[in-house]
Amino acid sequence: MCCKTLNQLLKSPLDAINKAKREKDIGKTIWILILTWVLVGASFLIVSWRMFTPLISVGVGVTFFLLGILCSVFCGYIIVIVMNILGGKGKYFEGLTVMTYSSFPISLGIFITALLTLIHPILGVIGFIIIAVKTALSLSIYFRSVKVLFGTDMLTVFIGFLIILYVFMISLYLTVILSSTVTSPFLSRIVSAVS
Secondary structure, three states: OHHHHHHHHHHOHHHHHHHHHHHOOHHHHHHHHHHHHHHHHHHHHHHHHOOOOHHHHHHHHHHHHHHHHHHHHHHHHHHHHHHHHOOOOOOHHHHHHHHHHHHHHHHHHHHHHHHHHHHOHHHHHHHHHHHHHHHHHHHHHHHHHHHHHHOOOHHHHHHHHHHHHHHHHHHHHHHHHHHHHHHOHHHHHHHHHHO
16 A cells, blocks of 8 residues: 555656545654665665774664654644644645655665665766655655645645744854853853843
8 A cells, every 4th residue: 555655756746645635644654764774874874884884884774764753743833833823724644644755765865875875876876866855855845744644735835844944043053052052152142241
């Protein structure tokens, strides 16, 4: 059942998105989410295998797997907040499905590229093409799935995408600035002077 959905995501994404909207099968979405991040984790395990000890390589793979799942779950929640405020109608299932379905093609591209570079590093050139195609597919699936699953128009989807990008850029920026106040004497003095 899930293999058919994975095949549809790569060959006919709109059918997979419409099917997800009809079925609302969270189990399938979670299964695809886990598979997506297993592929990414395995990719980084393969790439790091040449540089580090096997134990460190496994740690790198597991770290990417766990962080990927956590980030997807969190991003799905952010998508729901933003799209519902912009007039869409969706719950957490829709947000997680958007993240999961749009992440699968690029994770497959990363995995194929990692395997190619394992054979020979020069094959990374072919990997560039594969990742470019899979990234285009992933971004297209993102926009289309938000449109279909949240029942909104493409302009709203694009505005939501920009808001989400802005949210993560500002959050990252402020987190770095605030955490650097602890280690930077200059910023610590400014913060203590303001307090």
